[in-house]
Amino acid sequence: MARIKTEKNLSRKDVIVSKAATLFREKGYKAASMRDLAESVGVEAASLYNHIKSKSELLHELVFSVANKFVLKLDEIESEPISSLQKMEKILRFHISEMINHYEEVYVSDREWKHLSDPYLSNYQNQRRVYRKRLAALIEEGIRIKEIKAIDAPTVVLIFLHAVSGIESWHRSTKKITAEELEQNMVAILIDGLKANK
Amino acid sequence: MARIKTEKNLSRKDVIVSKAATLFREKGYKAASMRDLAESVGVEAASLYNHIKSKSELLHELVFSVANKFVLKLDEIESEPISSLQKMEKILRFHISEMINHYEEVYVSDREWKHLSDPYLSNYQNQRRVYRKRLAALIEEGIRIKEIKAIDAPTVVLIFLHAVSGIESWHRSTKKITAEELEQNMVAILIDGLKANK
DNA sequence: TCAAAAAACTAACAAAAATTAAGATTTTTT
DNA sequence: AAAAAATCTTAATTTTTGTTAGTTTTTTGA
Missing domain, CATH: 1.10.10 (Arc Repressor Mutant, subunit A)
Incomplete structure (x- = not known):
């Protein structure tokens, strides 16, 4: 058997x-x-x-375990005594490394949450909204102290999160640069794009 | 009736x-x-x-009409007598405006192509690969003439394309900035992030 | 105005889906 | 080694799916 x-x-x-x-x-x-x-x-x-109750249970277990991990990490980074831009860089690096090392789960959580059913769906959408607001607040703080260029914060959040999800293509590609190089390149473009012109 | x-x-x-x-x-x-x-x-x-042959016909009509539009525009921009960085900016702006003005079609084409069946599937994957290579070549040219910072070109392509697909969140958001502002902000971050430090 | 073409409807099919029931087998515990 | 618990199987049920057949209604154009 x-x-x-x-x-x-x-x-x-x-x-x-x-x-x-x-x-x-x-x-x-x-x-x-x-x-x-x-x-x-x-x-x-x-x-x-x-072993499981239903197909949908599989989805929401996946989605929420990923979501919780990101929220916990944000809690941690937020309380560190570093500048906003440095916090953003840390968060970005965390997103990148999660996407690289836990590809399947993070990808599914990112793309398939639509198929959650209530109450999980509304719950997730809520968590997501709050998470993004916290990121935007971080960026706005950076703008206030003139570390980050004057720019629409929610737009930055949107670019960041989706740029990271592009690592999907990296996973699929045959001629890969290393994970470290990938991270370095992404940070170079995105964090540099944020810096205030001095 | x-x-x-x-x-x-x-x-x-x-x-x-x-x-x-x-x-x-x-x-x-x-x-x-x-x-x-x-x-x-x-x-x-x-x-x-x-009026239609099948459900799948709907999908591949949507996907290919969008894909063709992007290829045509790239043909056009490539042949213009402007610098690589300017070309990238034009392409970026085109992607943004298509995502804003033809949201449903572009979004579907971007996210649902997996469900194409052969021969459409392989066809599409091919077109996509070629398109990305052309963008990467453009970036490499910019690097060669030191207009763009030394960076992995495929990574840039990946960030660009996925950042644009993030406009999805903008569409959903309630407190929207205008489309012009959105475009301006995205260009500011992404194109600035590319520029070589002088 | 009338015949042909286009567009709609009702009814039905076959395939695939998630899930459950009941029973057999294996593993663990005592 | 016997009893209890865990695990797997076969078979069936119920829904939902894309699609086709056959027929009726509406529009078009000579």
């Missing part, structure tokens, strides 16, 4: 969630069927339900 | 394609059903098939 093989410290549910992340990234949440998932896990579709 | 109402110069098929764009953006291609589409057009689902 086929059995889900777990590595140390991982529950069978963890394995399923992780495979789901890959599948949701590849095909999108709606196009990925429970049968696809079962196959990739190596078991019959019905067997999955011994 | 319900009838699809057309405005001047628009075929009934055009109306369907346009409504499909909105629907595909809102729910995603897979989650949008032909019955949803029929309702939004104001007709029974089966009636749609007097």
